[in-house]
Amino acid sequence: MDATAAAHRIKELSQEIEHHNRLYYEKDMPEITDAEYDALFRELQQLETDFPGLALPDSPTRRVGGRALEKFAQVRHSTPMLSLENGFTDKDLTDFDDRVKRFLGLSSSTTVAYVCEPKMDGVAVELVYENGLLAIGSTRGDGVTGEDVTENLKTIRAIPLRLKTAEPPALLTVRGEVYLPLAPFQKFNQEREEAGEPAFANPRNAAAGSLRQLDSKITAKRPLSIFCYAVGLCEGIEFDSQSHFLGSIPKLGLPVNERIRLVNGIEEVLSYYRQMMEERDDLPYEIDGVVVKVDQFALQRELGEKSRSPRWAIAWKFPPRQATTVIEDIVPQVGRTGVITPVAHLRRVEVSGVMVSRATLHNWEEMERKDIRKGDTVVVERAGDVIPAVVKVLTEKRQGNETMLPIPLTCPVCGGEVVRIEGEVAVRCVGLACPAQLLERVKHFASRHGMDIDGLGEKYIEQLLDLKLIEDVADLYTLAEEDFMKFERMGTKLAENLRTAIANSKSRDLSRLIFALGIRHVGEHTAKLLASAFGSLEHLSNATVEELTSVREVGPQVADSIVDFFRNEENREIIAKLSAAGVNPKAEEKRVGGRFTGKTFVFTGALTRFTRDEAKKMAEQEGGHAAGSVSKKTDYVVAGADAGSKLEKARQLGVTVLDEEEFLELMK
CATH class of the missing domain: 1.10.150.20 (5' to 3' exonuclease, C-terminal subdomain)
Known part of the structure; x- marks a missing residue:
């Protein structure tokens, strides 16, 4: 394949893969099997390897991560990413409404339009699009300067690498919150514990740790997502209000939280807050309050800022999910994979409206690190998990009779053998x-x-x-x-x-x-x-x-x-x-000392006499090995119709190329 044909195929594959990504991730309506998708993806990867200068800046392969960095570069934000003033009571919100009206010279009976948004408990980032392409992505940092995490942000499938419009703006800067949904967070923590790694305390910590990986391939393996919530500088596109902005950017492919509401007056804000409080525990992600913003941008500009927070917005925080209680017992619990976890049985306590009586202690190493003992007075938190976790021990309240739970020598359920593999923290039956x-x-x-x-x-x-x-x-x-x-x-x-x-x-x-x-x-x-x-x-x-x-x-x-x-x-x-x-x-049929022992096969193109799986099995039964890519170690490439880049690479490396008939002849 020459460069012209490769460029055409790369563009064709990129568009096809993005089409299937949208069907799979946005509409949950896949048209092809995972195997067919993987084949398209591998073909694109191979072409970009063979013709690196032709790789598109928004190629779907950017999602899998690239070369690891030594450290993050610093990025100065287009406009400061300000902190928000916090409110905690109804009065804090009515006072905010009074200040807005007073500063704008409005009467107390005037109704102000506000946009109410769930306050995601994640990591704030800035995305800069130049002529429709994602150019830079950075963390909030100190609000003025953040860290360049562009390569990590590119691995998040919810973030478009190219805006979905035929006429992109010359510049669009968008702010958003990167988060880890609760179900993947719980699965991720379980996998970490089973692999002998410490669990994350909550989804926000997991998202922050994932986003700050120097190796973007690690970030790519973690199911992060994003909701966009604010606009910075823009050229070639205009918005006159927060509701206009949030209603427009989904058409560009930028995700927005579906629970955002435009309301009239502070009474409707109060109603929205109470509704989100009720829904909080049913949401698939973690929120810790709501954000209230004056809707019209003209009014926002008139209100301006004070020190490092805007006068036109406030974060109304939910009551804390923490409470203080006593650990009455620590009991080892066996999970579905055999991992034994120490669980604290608590003196019942209400945490953000829910009575709790248990808290996970994750593993013995974590319990020892926090020095958690039976009888301790502790702070517990409900954040990102059904079972709360112990945040810290109030050691000043110890009486001297508190006791540690030793690592069990046998399974507490079946009495069987317990192992702890060297280098891991997990204890398992x-x-x-x-x-x-x-x-x-x-x-x-x-x-x-x-x-x-x-x-x-x-x-x-x-x-x-x-x-x-x-x-x-x-x-x-x-x-x-x-x-x-x-x-x-x-x-x-x-x-x-x-x-x-x-x-x-x-x-x-x-x-x-x-x-x-x-x-x-x-x-x-x-x-x-x-x-x-x-x-x-x-x-x-x-x-x-x-x-x-x-x-x-x-x-x-x-x-x-x-x-x-x-x-x-x-x-x-x-x-x-x-x-x-x-x-x-x-047993798998395979000849000991078969004629292809030590030989590597690659199957490519449209095979008509047999499927690829059948061909691989035929080779493996004779001692051969089926690989997915062509290299100097490849012995045979079996090529069907439209074989593409693998066939070209085999010819370049001098690898023996067979058609289907020749492969069948080789099998005799």
């Missing part, structure tokens, strides 16, 4: 039959990518557990149809179908069983590698760390996790029960 983990383990075991037991969903698994019909995943294979007839609203035909589905799963591939067992760090891809390398569950269960790390892509951490799993006696007993029940997985 590794027992496969631990009741605290059983629901999630059975769901994973029966899932589509596991043993694929059709129809055995969560509601049926819950009934199996409630009726005490199973104690581990192996017990699924001992169930009779009459067991299923004990379920609510269960018919004979459905019971028969469930029993048949379980029986049919006995002959799944070995890789599926390995994945279904839920071994930590072993996903679908690694399970396939292990099945291919060891050929049976027996061989895998007796493998040493050295044998495991000799397998391509299996590192020491994964190897240690596998050895620990099979060393556990309960796990070995369950595997023996599976075997006794007739679960005899088929």
Whole structure:
């Protein structure tokens, strides 16, 4: 492919990928599969690698992060990013309204139009668009100068790299709040704890930490989002009010909070505040108040500023989510993945309108760092989680009889083995039959990518557990149809179908069983590698760390996790029960010392005689390895129609190129 053709294809791919991004992220209406999307994305990445000078400034590949920085550069804001005056009571708001009217020379009976906005608890940033392209993105900093985090902001999918208009303004500066939604925040914290990393105290800290990563690839992995709320300098576009601005920029692709309201008079502001207080705990993101702004920009300019805050706006904060109480007990709790977490049982206390009696202490290392003990008087906070967290200990209130909770030596639920992997803070139960983990383990075991037991969903698994019909995943294979007839609203035909589905799963591939067992760090891809390398569950269960790390892509951490799993006696007993029940997985067919051992294949273009997955499996069965990109280490490129850049690169590197017929001939 020459440069002209590459430029055309790069533009075409960029537009197509952005189209699919909008369908997926904005409308939740994807038109293509993830695999098809990934193929388009990889093709664009490869073209930009081959023709770096042709990469577009708003390429979708900018979302994945670039070269790590040594430090952030400083950026001076176009106009100061001012702080807001805070209000905490109804009187603070009515006083604000009185001041606005007095300063503007309006009578006390005049009704002022205000824009009310949820006050996001995130990180303030400034986005500068030049001729429609995102040129600079920076943090608020001290209000005058911030840090250049452009590359990190480009990874946030909600931020358009190019404004969605055919006639972009010459300059548009927009302010917004970067935040981490609550559900991803909770999942993110759980993953950090399981990986042995300290949890973030709240979504704002997580967002700030993510945005200030020197390596933008790390930021790209974190599901940050943004709401825009203010305008700075602009040329080629005009707004006469805050409501006009907020109503216009979504057409440019800039997201705005859907709960913003234009109201008339301070009574409607008070009503909006109370409504947001009621909705606060149901929102998918964290807010800590509402922001009230005079709507008309002409009136804002007339009101002006005082020191470092505008006279035309106020932040009305919600009551604090903190309270002081006493830890009456500390109890270890086992999560669905086996992680054991110390949980504080509190003397009941009201925190922002909700009575709470428990607080997570995250892990023993965090508990030791904060020196949290049973009997302590503590400050607790509800922020970004259902279970509150302990913010700090009031050590001055100690009586001398407070006690620490030691790390458990056995699982508090099943009494099984507890491990703490070196370098991690998480303490976990590794027992496969631990009741605290059983629901999630059975769901994973029966899932589509596991043993694929059709129809055995969560509601049926819950009934199996409630009726005490199973104690581990192996017990699924001992169930009779009459067991299923004990379920609510269960018919004979459905019971028969469930029993048949379980029986049919006995002959799944070995890789599926390995994945279904839920071994930590072993996903679908690694399970396939292990099945291919060891050929049976027996061989895998007796493998040493050295044998495991000799397998391509299996590192020491994964190897240690596998050895620990099979060393556990309960796990070995369950595997023996599976075997006794007739679960005899088929090993991946692969010839030992096959003709393509050590050879690397790349499949590209539109294949007609077989799918790419089928072709990869054919190569792997003969000992080969299927890669996603062409390099000097590639031995064969199998090219179909419209092969594109991978074919061109193979020719440049002198890699052997085969068509489909030649590949099939090679297989004979």
